[in-house]
Structure formats: C-alpha cells, structure tokens
Amino acid sequence: MPIKQNRHDQILKLIVEDFIDTAEPVGSMNLLEKYNLDCSSATIRNDMMQLEKEGLIEKTHHSSGRVPSAKGYRxxxxHIKNSEQSYEVDEEFKKEFALVLQKKSQAVEEVMEKSCQILSEMTNLATIVVGPKASQDLLASIQVIPLNSNTVTAIIVTDKGYVENKTFSINDQTYVNDIVQAVKLINKRLVGTPIEELADKLNSIRPLISDLLGERTNIIMEAFMEAFMKFARKRLETFGTSKLLELPExxxxxxxxxNVVKFLDNPEKINSEIQxxxxxxEVKDDENMAIVTKNVDINGQNSGKIAVVGPKRMNYKKILASLEYVAKTLKQYYEQQGKDDDDE
Incomplete structure (x- = not known):
C-alpha cells in the first residue's frame, strides 16, 4: 500500500496513537480539541467516515468513537518504518539490560531469556524467546559429573552453547566408572554429529555401549535418547503472560x-507462527493480538528470535526500538567477547 502524505493519514496516525495511549475510542471533537487541528469538526468527521469506508478504522459496540482496525494498524x-521519527529506548531498560551482560560466561540462550524477562517488565506485555533450529547445532561434548555416591549428571553441550543435562541414580560406585567409559565412547564416536542425527547414531553404537554397561544399557540409552530428543525440539520460553490480565481490552x-493465553501456552503453535x-x-484480523519479532544474529549466525506479544493496541515504536536495541547490543557484546578470547 503506497504511503500518502495527506490529512487522512494524519487523522489515522492521531487516532492510532491516541488509542494506544488511552485505550479509549477516539471521536472527532476529541481530535480537534486535543491536537489543535486546523480544520472543522465536520471535516474531521468526513475524514473519519472515509477511513471507516476504507476499513482502516471501525466503530466499537460501547462508544460513538472509532478505533483502528487490523488493516489500519498495518x-x-x-508510516513508522518509512518515517524519520524514532523512539528513544528507555534508559532504565538500558541499565537493566547492561546488568545482564555484566555476568561473564553465560550461554547465549540464558542471556536471551533474561533479556526477554526485562523486556516483558518494561513493556507490560508477554515476550517469547525462540532458539535456533536444532538442525543448525552439532554435538560439542558430553561430560559426566558425580554428584554423590548414588547420583551422576551428564551435561550435553552443542557447538552453539545450548546445554541439556540428565541425572542418573546408581546403585554402586563401579557403575559410575562404567558410565564414564560409555560417555567417553559416545564422545569419540558422536562429537560433531548434527543434533537431529544423534538418536540414530547412538543406536548404531548400541552394541559397543552394551559391552561396557551390560544389562544397564537400556537405562542409559533411554536417558540419552530423551536428552537428544529435547535438543531436537525447537527451544522456546515465554514470559509475562500474567501481565496481559492488567490490560483494559x-x-x-x-x-x-x-485466545492469547492459549497461544502462549502452545509451543507448537508458537513455533509454527514465529519461525x-x-x-x-503480524497484526491478527480475527483476534485482538499482535506479534512483533526480531531475529538475533550472533557471530554471523542466527541464534534465534525474540518476540513481543500483546493486543493490537501496543506501542509499536517502543517495541520496535527495544527489540532492535536488544538484537544490536547482543551482537556487539558477543563480537567483543570473541575478540577478547582471541587476544588471550
């Protein structure tokens, strides 16, 4: 749709931004008095009638005023994306975000999750972090850590820094040594394997693992299979769903x-939508929901997406600027971290 710089666009812009600020339907007299427009109330009414005919605004059941439609928001x-107007990211948000990055040696997904938590707090909307597709990850290592005489934890790490762990209960100390040897074998045979292929590759070396673990092979195989399958699923976390309860609409x-809560509680639907x-x-036509997404690229690779979910009446300038700030800052942070590692 072409961008037209005319009074109709100015009226639509004012209606959208006033509704975003107040959550109240907008009338012609309200626009005239609040924004000191250089035209009559009748002219504004005519413009609003035209906007309504074009499907850009619509009447509500509760008021004589008008609100933006999904088409109107789009x-x-x-105008925002083609405008010189910009939104300054809140300084408090910058400070909170900087505190997240002060802690060194964090996994990428951990930093992204904390970033989304802060974003949810600052916007009073729900946020989502979706990790990259597992097909992009390779197995980097599996480590075994004895927790006590009866418990051992296996930590599985990918080349992208994603981590999964599995804890085993054991009957005797000799079993720990057997697990350690089995994990050494798995590392030797499977490191560098794409995550999606791990289950099949693990099955292919089952006889070798069985030679080490005997009748206990099934327990270990099932545990590692479960861990590998978790990696193969797309990773996501949601934050701030309860904040939506406070919104007037x-x-x-x-x-x-x-509808929004069901969406946020359905990982498969989130993945199919956001990926x-x-x-x-995305401004929904048939329900009061909008989704704003931003790719996060770190070290030249896609590390996932962050998204804000809420009603169509959200402060898009603020959301877009905040998401852009997070993505840009994370990219710079990990680029600098890579340079520091090279210098050591």
Missing part, C-alpha cells in the same frame, strides 16, 4: 485474553 506501521473481552516471521509485525 497501514500506520508502514483483555479485562473487557475475556475471549480475546483466552515464519523475520523482523516483522
């Missing part, structure tokens, strides 16, 4: 709230 967002429209979105905004 049109408005084209969801207080009034419980069905809309239920297809790249640095984009």
């Amino acid at each position: 049109y408005y967002l084209e 969801y207080e009034k429209e419980k069905n809309n709230l239920l 297809n979105l790249d640095d984009s905004i």
